[in-house]
Amino acid sequence: MNAFQRIAIIVGYEWRRAIAKKKFLVLLILALALQVGLFALFYYFFTNPPPGFTVIGPSLEEVKAMMWLVGVLGPQSLFIPLIAIVIAGGSMSEEYERGTADILLSKPITKIEYMTGKFLGGLSLLGFVIALTTTLGATLAYGLFGPQESIQFVPVIYLVLLYANMLFFSMAFMFSEVFRRTTLSILAAIGILVASLFIDGILSTMYFISGGEQLYLEVSKWLPNWSVSNLPSFVASELITAPESPFVSMPGGDIQLAAAIIAVYTITSILIAALKLVKSDVTKRTS
Amino acid sequence: MASQPIITVSSLTKYYGDFKALDSVSFAVGKGWVYGYLGPNGAGKTTTIRTMLGLLKPDQGEIQIASINPAKDPVQALQSLGYASELPTLQTFFTGEQLLDFMGKMFGLATQARKEKIKQLLDLVGLEEWGDKKIGKYSKGMVQRLSLALALVNDPMVLIMDEPTIGMDPEATAHFRNLFTTLSKQGKTIFISSHLLDEVQRICTHVGMINRGRMVFDGPITQVLETFTQQWVIEAELKKVTKTMISALKKLDYVQDVKSEENKLRIELKEKKDLRGEISSEIFKHKGVLLSLNLHQITLEDAYLRALKGGQ
Numbered sequence: 001m002n003a004f005q006r007i008a009i010i011v012g013y014e015w016r017r018a019i020a021k022k023k024f025l026v027l028l029i030l031a032l033a034l035q036v037g038l039f040a041l042f043y044y045f046f047t048n049p050p051p052g053f054t055v056i057g058p059s060l061e062e063v064k065a066m067m068w069l070v071g072v073l074g075p076q077s078l079f080i081p082l083i084a085i086v087i088a089g090g091s092m093s094e095e096y097e098r099g100t101a102d103i104l105l106s107k108p109i110t111k112i113e114y115m116t117g118k119f120l121g122g123l124s125l126l127g128f129v130i131a132l133t134t135t136l137g138a139t140l141a142y143g144l145f146g147p148q149e150s151i152q153f154v155p156v157i158y159l160v161l162l163y164a165n166m167l168f169f170s171m172a173f174m175f176s177e178v179f180r181r182t183t184l185s186i187l188a189a190i191g192i193l194v195a196s197l198f199i200d201g202i203l204s205t206m207y208f209i210s211g212g213e214q215l216y217l218e219v220s221k222w223l224p225n226w227s228v229s230n231l232p233s234f235v236a237s238e239l240i241t242a243p244e245s246p247f248v249s250m251p252g253g254d255i256q257l258a259a260a261i262i263a264v265y266t267i268t269s270i271l272i273a274a275l276k277l278v279k280s281d282v283t284k285r286t287s
Numbered sequence: 288m289a290s291q292p293i294i295t296v297s298s299l300t301k302y303y304g305d306f307k308a309l310d311s312v313s314f315a316v317g318k319g320w321v322y323g324y325l326g327p328n329g330a331g332k333t334t335t336i337r338t339m340l341g342l343l344k345p346d347q348g349e350i351q352i353a354s355i356n357p358a359k360d361p362v363q364a365l366q367s368l369g370y371a372s373e374l375p376t377l378q379t380f381f382t383g384e385q386l387l388d389f390m391g392k393m394f395g396l397a398t399q400a401r402k403e404k405i406k407q408l409l410d411l412v413g414l415e416e417w418g419d420k421k422i423g424k425y426s427k428g429m430v431q432r433l434s435l436a437l438a439l440v441n442d443p444m445v446l447i448m449d450e451p452t453i454g455m456d457p458e459a460t461a462h463f464r465n466l467f468t469t470l471s472k473q474g475k476t477i478f479i480s481s482h483l484l485d486e487v488q489r490i491c492t493h494v495g496m497i498n499r500g501r502m503v504f505d506g507p508i509t510q511v512l513e514t515f516t517q518q519w520v521i522e523a524e525l526k527k528v529t530k531t532m533i534s535a536l537k538k539l540d541y542v543q544d545v546k547s548e549e550n551k552l553r554i555e556l557k558e559k560k561d562l563r564g565e566i567s568s569e570i571f572k573h574k575g576v577l578l579s580l581n582l583h584q585i586t587l588e589d590a591y592l593r594a595l596k597g598g599q
Contacts, residue, residue, distance in 0.1 A: 001395035006362075009392050020380035099376040103437070106340040106370045107393045108362040282342040284333075285376060 006109050010117020011124060013104075017094070018087050018125050027086055031079035031133055038074060039140040042067065046145070064145035066240075071137020072157050073232055080161065081168045081193055081228060083129055087122045088172035089186035092273070096180040099285030111277050119173060119270065126169055127162050134158045150240045157236055164231045164258075167224055167265045168193060174269035177276050180283055196225040224265055227258035234258060293318045293445055293476045294339065299348035301334055301500075308334045310500040311348070316478055316493070321471045323491035323508070324480040325591055331500040332480040333373060336449050339478075340370055352445060366394070369443035373450040373480075375434040379423035383414055383433050386422060387440055394441035408436040411466070413459070427454045435463065446470065447478045452486065464490055488587040496594045503594045508587070515590035518543070519559050520583040521566050523552040526576035536569055550578075 018024055046064060092115070095101035105114060138154050168189060175185035200220050207216040220226055234255045292315035301309040309331045316322045326332045337343045339350050341357035341364070350356060357364035378386055384405050391401035409418045412432040417425065425433065431454050438446060451467075452460045460483075467477055467490050481487050487494065487508075494511050496504040504511055525532075528547050536545045536554060541562055543555040556562055561582050570577055 005395075006393070009389070013389060016380055017378070098378075099372070100378055102337070102340075102342055102372055103370075103375070103377065105342055105361075106365060106368075106372075107390065108365045109393065110361055281344055282337070284337075 001108075003110075003113050006113045007117040007120065010104075010109070010114055011121040014091065014118050014121025015125055018091070018122060021086070021090065023086050024083065027079065027083050028129060028132075031075050031083065031129075032136060034079065035071060035075060035133060035136055036140065039067075039071065039137075039144055042070070043144045065147065065149040067145045068138045068141035068148040068151050068154065069236060069240075071139075071141045072134050072154060072161070073236070074137065075133040076161055076164070076232055077229065080126075080130060080133065080165055081225075082190070084126050084165045084169040085172040085186055085189040085193070087126055087129075088169045089176050089189055090182040091118050091122050091173055092176040092277070093180045093182045093185050094176075096283050097182060097285065101282050102284070105282050112274065115177075115274060115277050119170075122173065123162075123166065123169060126165060130158060130161050130165065134161070153236070153239045156239060157232060160232045160235045164228045164262060167228050167262045170266040170269035170273075171224070174273040177273040193225060196223040199223055200225055221254075221257060222261060224261075227261040227265075231255065231258040231262065291318055292316060293353055294322075294478060295349075295351040296335070296339065297349050297351075299335065299338060299350065300346050301331075301338060301343060302346050308500050309338070309345075312497065312500070312502050313348075314495045314502060314505045316476060318476055319471065319474050320493050321467060321477045321479065321491045323487035323494045324478060324497065325482075325484065325487060325494060326480075326497035327595065330497045332497060333449055334500075335497065336370075336447055336478075336480060339447065340365070340368075367441065367444040369438035369441060369446045371431075371434045371438040371446075371448045371451050374427075374453065375430055377422050377430055377433060377437075379421065382419050382421055383409065383425070383436075384418040386433070387418075387436060390437050390440045396441070404440060404442075408439055411439070412436045413462070428456060428459060431455055432459065443475065445476045445478070449480045450482065451479060452481070452483065460486070484586070484588045484591055494587070496591060498595045504590075511587065511590050511594075513559070515593040519556045519561075521554040521556065521563055522579075522581045522583050523554065523566065523570065524578040524580075525550050525552065525570065526578060528552060529573065529575075532570065532573040532575055535573055536566070539565070539569065541565070 046060065049060075092101075095104060105111065134154060134157070138148070138151060141148050142151070171192065172185055172189035175188045176182065179185050179188065200223050203216045203220040203223075207213060207220075210216065238255065294316040296312060296314050299309050299312040300307070312331065312335060314322075324332055324335065334343065338345050339352065339357065341361050344358065350358070352364045352368060355364040357368075381389065387405045387408060388401050391404060396404065405418070406415075409415045412435055414429060414432055414436070417429060422430065422433065431452070435448070435451060438448065446467075452463050455463065464486060467479070471477055471490070471492075479487065479491065491508050493506065494504065494508050495502060496511075504514065506514070528550050533545050533547055533552070536542055536552070541557050541560070543557045545555070546553040554566055563580050563582055567577060567580055
């Protein structure tokens with residue numbers, strides 16, 4: 001058996017482990033339900049617009065034709081990063097807490113193969129979740145609002161979403177190995193997500209108060225949430241050239257910078273996790 | 288050592304912070320041995336085992352399993368090794384069959400071979416009715432049984448078990464004791480850490496004793512009893528004990544002391560020899576009627592306690 005086969009076995013194992021978690025299932029159901037609810041609201045609103053309601057800029061029909069973007073990018077704002085954190089936050093730590101790391105690592109597998117399998121297993125599960133929300137979003141948009149414009153870009157947007165979410169996924173994965181406590185890992189990663197959003201809000205406010213001081217914007221770009229939230233929109237802006245596109249409001253966004261920032265955070269997190277795993281003992285059951 | 292060592296532990300030292308958990312521990316286990324690793328709680332037994340499996344990094348020393356260091360090449364070293372941990376917690380989201388299948392995959396077993404092995408192992412550990420049930424529903428004893436089945440999934444040459452029968456009922460304990468003996472006869476090397484000295488004495492060919500991180504004994508089980516028997520004692524029960532008889536026995540060159548209690552004599556010998564023939568002749572000379580005459584041999588428990596006392 002070669003290294004790839006051993007990694008593939010751990011990938012399959014990781015799916016089983018993550019799917020068995022109630023937290024993961026609850027968040028997934030919540031994300032899907034919210035998506036359905038949001039579309040139901042839009043549908044009601046568009047079919048029963050309040051008297052005197054008019055859309056500024058594009059026509060209502062143009063808005064309806066681009067609703068797939070709401071479905072695809074909507075869950076990205078909060079639910080997908082949270083699901084990424086929940087999957088990765090317990091990936092390594094749960095095995096230590098339950099004492100099952102001993103059982104797995106006393107088998108003919110190297111620590112790096114084990115970690116790679118765990119990482120890829122969780123990431124592929126996240127990919128499946130994003131595929132689910134993306135497909136549901138696009139299907140709901142098509143079903144409720146008719147033919148969609150530029151919908152052929154869904155696969156590209158899907159890949160960008162997966163890439164963007166690697167940041168919080170790998171960060172939670174790193175905490176999972178470093179702390180070896182699931183709750184602490186998830187809290188730390190969520191803490192960074194929330195703090196990042198909060199600081200971003202403050203910096204944006206400062207930017208407007210200062211009358212456009214660029215420094216605030218430049219600093220905010222290095223916050224982890226900036227690239228995760230904006231990269232899919234930046235790419236969508238590049239791809240969808242319709243001038244009245246109502247949902248893509250950031251043309252000319254710095255795609256390369258956002259992609260590079262995600263890569264820096266992701267690679268650093270993976271390296272720290274690998275270093276910790278290789279250099280330290282496999283701890284005994286902690287719960 | 289008669290047989291080629293399959294496990295070699297050399298000068299193993301392990302610290303947990305400032306605490307020295309293992310202090311230059313060395314021993315070797317030959318092919319086909321059943322090696323009992325004994326020691327009180329916190330002595331370093333589990334630390335030794337986890338280091339042998341490459342789960343812990345030694346601060347000093349080296350381990351070789353079939354001439355391979357498991358920390359450096361776990362894939363090769365652990366391929367023909369089975370491990371059952373102390374009070375195992377298994378993946379509760381699997382059924383017993385699924386977990387055995389998963390472990391079989393990790394050892395590279397083909398689908399058909401896994402299928403056959405799973406059935407065979409579930410039968411062997413008495414869980415044939417529970418194979419399709421989630422492990423979360425198993426009792427502690429059943430988890431312990433499944434853990435042993437998992438250790439055997441790859442038909443290992445070396446079986447390392449940390450307190451393998453803890454939590455099992457007496458019937459299961461006896462069943463597994465027989466199983467270990469059978470496996471040993473098949474040429475497998477078995478390394479057992481256990482508190483059950485009676486069990487160890489029954490099945491082990493060799494014993495290692497550890498106390499406070501230091502080896503206090505390592506050798507064949509026959510040697511351990513010899514080593515820690517400080518004095519050989521003959522216990523005699525007679526119809527009647529007389530003062531002249533006691534006095535005559537005390538005068539014998541090879542007798543250290545004689546103590547009497549009602550119709551029983553406790554004769555302490557100067558040499559480690561079975562001198563029951565000589566003692567009975569002396570008793571008959573003084574018209575004594577012997578009801579029983581036994582050479583008192585120490586048990587492994589006596590030896591263990593003495594070894595620990597020495598180790599302290």
